[in-house]
Amino acid sequence: MFGLDALELARIQFAFTISFHIIFPAFSIGLASYLAVLEGLWLRTRDESYRQLYRFWLQIFAVTFAMGVVSGVVMSYQFGTNWAGLSEKAGSIMGPLLTYEVLTAFFLEAGFLGIMLFGWNKVGRGLHFFATLMVAIGTLISTFWILSSNSWMHTPQGYAIVDGIFEPADWWQIVFNPSFSYRLAHMAIAAFIATAFIVGATGAWHLLKGNREPGIRRMFSMAMWMALIVAPVQAVVGDFHGLNTLKHQPAKIAAIEGHWETERGIPLLLFGIPDMEAETTHFALGVPRLGSLILAHDWDGEIKGLKAWPKEDRPNSLIVFWSFRVMVGLGLLMILAGFWSAYLRLRGRLYESPWFHRFVLLLGPAGTIAILAGWITTEVGRQPWVIYGLLRTSDAVSGHGAKEMGVSMSLFFVVYFLVFGVGITYLLRLMRKGPKLLGDAPPMEDAGPGHSRQPMRPLSGAEPDIDGDERQSGKGDRDEL
Template identity: 65%
Template sequence: MLGFTALELARIQFGFTISFHIIFPAITIGLASYLVVLEACWLRTGRTLYRDLYHFWSKIFAVNFGMGVVSGLVMAYQFGTNWSFFSDFAGSVTGPLLAYEVLTAFFLEAGFLGVMLFGWQRVGPALHFMATAMVALGTLVSATWILASNSWMQTPQGYEIVDGRVVPTDWLAIIFNPSFPYRLVHMSVAAFLATALLVGASAAWHLLRGTDNAAIRKMFMMALWMVAIVAPIQAMIGDAHGLNTLKHQPAKIAAMEGHWRHGAPGEGVPLIVFGWPDMEREQTRFKVEIPRLGSIILTHSLDGQVPALTDFAPRDRPNATIVFWSFRTMVGLGMLMILLGVSGLLLRWRGTVWHNKAFLRFAICMGPAGIVAILAGWFTTEVGRQPWVVYGVMRTADAVSRHGVAALGTTLAIFIVVYIAVFGTGIAYLLRLIRKGPVIDEGAHPETGGPGLPRTPARPMSAARKSDRDDAAASTPTSAEEN
């Protein structure tokens, strides 16, 4: 199929399915924690705008959660269908870690999700808040086990190989492998950032179209504060993660930097800002570089040296072209996130943030930036690990099942068509929900509910069937709180 080998098609298929899947858990993690904050603020202050925002985002959370579960099931089956030799070799480690996710995270989420979504008028405030908190905790626990498994594949330890199979010898070493803490924090913060950017973009869109009320303003400022505080922290986490990667996966760092050969002693390593790593010529073409900055970033010294790609045999090098540009995509978007947060707070201080159309458009454009950055970071991590599926232990070529090109090409084409149809529809529906915006004073009228009274159902589909009267009410400007 188009000149691809069976191994390449299997990798593309897994990359395609996980690229769809990773979007939904990331937003689920961020939205679940955001809902905890909203409900806590409502319980503490009694201000109805927090409750209105909770009802609005809980519907979006429910749809996103469902798509995450469905896409995750498909991805899990591929371990048995396309990567059976990997499962046979390392299943004694990855299998239990995924089982722990089910026994902990899924039980938490399944046990409390129904209470969170449908128990608003059926249980007390304390119990409902606990249910929301448990769902949020479940999303983080799920991420913990998934990243423990994937991090072990990046930096394996706590095992021995017996009769051609991995045998666990120290579960604490397996779980808390060298890259795990950095990757867990980096991914969790990325999920919070992606959600904040989504929330901020939705608020900016409503403000730009003239829907200016207390709930929209509160949503916008919460997002801007989150981005302004967390984006710089994420940059520092990324720096620490990079140093950890330099220690344990030097070939990946060399590919990220497009660094092929060592310079003269004391010269230092330049930072290549732009360029095109050419795998055949073993050089980065058309490069624009800053002298010694690579050494400063990677070794925190002016003349520190880092491994070069030519230090590794050609068969042991990752694809530097992909890794180089995916890494720069992630870093570039991170810098734009910092710019968004800082400029937003500056405009808020000047009192013009609500009506500055250029800034609002910037916030809307940055809406998907967190998701794109997560995907770029994932490509950097996974492509940079190649040609190993378990770094330094098992090659990806030895892990793939023995399927033919025709079978893999056909299933990949089916995946593309079905995923675009199913998840494209789901994403379109999510955007439709966001477009409607929060219903102001949702609990203030008998027909929409309040304490002890029925209100708009929490079912996600109900949000798409509101009357024009509700739309008009939602878009009516109110005076109000601008924090």
């Protein structure tokens, strides 16, 4: 199909499905923690704008969580259908790690999600807040196990190879492999930043429409505080992650930098077009010696070039060169947004600057795109290995033909764009609708899932009629939720 073999089609299909999947868990991770903060602030201050925001973002979380679960199921099946070699050779290590994720994280999330969505008027305030915390913690535990499994594939240790099969020898070393802590921190912070800019863009949209309600202002302010504080921290964490990658996967760093010869004091290339066949980077434009300073923290540090490895062991430099720069470029723009917000806050114009609001609105998907670009850099940079240095991707793929893989991939394209396209459109409509004014919202005992003939299921957490304007008049709040 399209001149591609079964291996290439299997890789494209996996990249396509995981790209759709990762945006939902990443948003869920950040949004669950945001909801916990909102409910905690409401319980402490009784400021109704916090409860208003909680109710609004809970709807969006319910839809996001559901789409994350559906897309995640597909990922686990693909290990058996398309990557039988990987399952056969490394299943005794990866299988338990993914099982731990289900047992410790998914069950926790699913168990308390029901109370979180449907328990407003059925349990006390403390128990409901506890359920929200458990869901937030569950998303982070899930991140822990998924990143542990993936990191082990990048920096494997704690294993023994018996008859060509990877057997666990030391679970502590397997779980806490050399790249795990850096990649876990980098991914968790990325999820928080991506969520902050989605929240901030939603607030910016309503501010541009002239909505200056307390909930809108508070939403926007909290997002900009997160951008100011966390985005620079991510740059520091990314630097440590880069040092770890240089130590354990130097070929990936050489490909990211479009660097071919082993030398000292290499430049930092800002632009270029790496050519894998000619073994050079065309139109290279860089800053002298800055590459060595950033990569090795040494003005005259030596960095290996791609020519130090056989051609068959080199990652595709063209892809990772630009995916990395997309990630870093968006990161710098998000850091700029954080500092710009601080400047406007000091001048008392955070909610009165249309140009800044437009900038934040444009950056709404920046965190998500940066996550996708980062994963492309990570996974393409690992090639041609599925378990770095030990198992080639070509030896991990199932024995399907190109025709079967082509049909499967085409079906995934159609179904994913249809199902998740509708889901994402629905999420955007919810965000556009915005938090309802407290005076227009139904009282807590008459609102939400399980009321007004609304069925009790996770997607019931979203407002059934997001375009309707008719709302019951408020009747006050219950003493106990």
